[in-house]
Amino acid sequence: MTTTDESFAVYSAGEQVAEDGPGITYIYAATPIGRVRMTAEEADDLGRKLIAAADCDRRLHLSDEDAANPYLDPYPWSPEPALTVAVYGIAGPQGSKSPVGWGRSRKTGKNIPLMKESSAKVKPWRDKVSGAITAAILRGDAKPLRGAVYADITFTMPKPTSAPKRRRTYPAVSPDIDKLERSTYDAISTAKAWEDDGRVIESHSRKVYPGEHPDALDQPGALIRLYTLTGASQ
Numbered sequence: 001m002t003t004t005d006e007s008f009a010v011y012s013a014g015e016q017v018a019e020d021g022p023g024i025t026y027i028y029a030a031t032p033i034g035r036v037r038m039t040a041e042e043a044d045d046l047g048r049k050l051i052a053a054a055d056c057d058r059r060l061h062l063s064d065e066d067a068a069n070p071y072l073d074p075y076p077w078s079p080e081p082a083l084t085v086a087v088y089g090i091a092g093p094q095g096s097k098s099p100v101g102w103g104r105s106r107k108t109g110k111n112i113p114l115m116k117e118s119s120a121k122v123k124p125w126r127d128k129v130s131g132a133i134t135a136a137i138l139r140g141d142a143k144p145l146r147g148a149v150y151a152d153i154t155f156t157m158p159k160p161t162s163a164p165k166r167r168r169t170y171p172a173v174s175p176d177i178d179k180l181e182r183s184t185y186d187a188i189s190t191a192k193a194w195e196d197d198g199r200v201i202e203s204h205s206r207k208v209y210p211g212e213h214p215d216a217l218d219q220p221g222a223l224i225r226l227y228t229l230t231g232a233s234q
Contacts, residue, residue, distance in 0.1 A: 027214060040214040048079075075202055077150050081225040083142040083193060088221035089128045091155050092121030093179030094186065122183050129187035129222070137193065145194045150227040151203040154215035155180050163209070171207040181205050184222065193226065 027043035029036045038046065104111055136142045157171045185197035194200075208216040215223050 043214065075148075075150065076230055077202075077227045078230040080227075081152070082145055082228045083133070083136065083224070083226040085129075085132050085136050085142070085224045086217060086221060087129050087132045087224065088217065088219060089125055090121050090158065090220050091175075091180050091222055092123070092125035092183050093175035094122050094126075094183035126183055126187040126190065129184055129224070130191040133188060133191035133193050133224075137191070142193070144192055145199070145226055145228055147199070148201045148229050149194055149199045151181075151185070151200050151205075152225040152227070153181065153184060153203075153205045154213065154217075154223045155205065155207045156210055156217040156220050156222065157207050158220045159209040159212075168212050169209060171209055177205050177207055180207070180222075184224070188224070188226075 026037050027040060029038065029043070029046070133142070137144065155177070159169070159171075163169045181203070185200065188194060189196050206213070206215075210216055210218055210220070217223060
């Protein structure tokens with residue numbers, strides 16, 4: 001995240017530091033008083049505080065009537081996800097289809113082209129996601145969500161062997177992020193973690209390479225976080 005004022009900027013590129021236990025990701029922040037290093041958790045807390053401060057500043061410049069309008073507030077999401085699952089595997093994009101022949105429509109009786117998903121990765125990925133979420137629910141680590149949902153998903157993509165090894169790079173290539181969401185959302189529905197993906201009223205997804213983002217996994221897969229509303233009518 002960065003601010004428009006370049007005197008303060010937070011860089012998401014993490015430094016992996018292995019200690020006696022699991023590796024720790026550190027985030028660097030450039031501030032008016034110098035460079036500051038913090039953990040990913042501290043950076044997340046800082047980000048929330050900056051968002052709150054920005055919202056406070058926004059409200060100071062609203063008219064009294066608008067400032068008193070509760071509907072101008074952001075959605076009141078719970079600060080902790082109701083479901084968190086890490087899924088390992090190659091995420092398959094859903095949505096691109098290719099013809100495999102012809103069939104007859106049951107409604108019109110006319111011949112219609114038969115289509116299938118172009119990516120062979122879709123079904124294996126959906127199976128992995130639904131299996132991981134189902135297991136989490138059975139273990140009691142999560143419960144099926146009710147009402148509106150905020151979906152936050154980080155897709156860790158395979159890094160090409162030709163990509164630079166010593167600097168951060170960006171997976172600004174296919175597959176399209178909305179097609180990755182589509183297959184993942186359908187798998188979440190299959191696992192009955194929500195009634196259907198129409199429950200998602202806000203979302204944030206990102207594509208990253210292993211170890212190059214605070215939420216990146218150490219290998220291809222996805223970190224799925226689902227949030228529910230708090231203190232509001234569902």
